[in-house]
Amino acid sequence: MRYFLSALVIAALSATTAFADTDDDNEAGPPAGLMAAGNRDKLPEVMLSVGEPLGGPWHLKSGRYYTVEITSDGSGEIGLSGADFFHAVWIDEVVVEGLEVRPTGLNSVEFDEPGTMKITFVAVKPGSYALSIPGSSGEDQRLDITID
The missing domain is CATH 1.20.5 (Single alpha-helices involved in coiled-coils or other helix-helix interfaces)
Known part of the structure; x- marks a missing residue:
């Protein structure tokens, strides 16, 4: 025993x-995982101004965590639509003037006044997408996005 x-x-x-x-x-x-610092990228700021190009294109990787700031100069009521893109990503949060919103999804965003919003998300579904200014038809008024 x-x-x-x-x-x-x-x-x-x-x-x-x-x-x-x-x-x-x-x-x-x-640390490992989607939220780890080594898995995060900051995208170039998107400037919204009447008649100005949106920028891009973006080449994203599925499974990576991204942060983008979208700023309007207040030159007009302007928005970005892109339901297909917003449905191909997991939105972590949208921050406007220090207020954090954790939506289950987005279809579009709009600025009635000058300001900045920060959107953090994880790219999920590979494909080709776009964010565009509603009612516009110019190539500069479109941000092309590819998720690999």
Whole structure:
């Protein structure tokens, strides 16, 4: 019985040491997952101004976390529509003047006054998409997006 208990204690200590070594290895490396800092990219700011180009194109990777700031100069009531794009991403949050909104999805955004909104999202569904100014037909009024 004494040998059995000794063997049990030795086995328990060995297992504890093995787990401790594994935990140290994980702490030394970067965290994994969608929200990890190493999986984040900041996209160029989108400037909304009457008659000005939107910029782009964007080339995104599925599974990466992105941040974009959209700013309107107030030169007119202007918005961006792109339901297909917004449905191909997981929206983490939309921040406007320090107020955070966590929607289940978007179809479009609109500015009635000058200001900036920050949208954070994870690209999910590969394909070709666009954000465009509603009612416009010019190529500059469209932001082409590809998710690989």
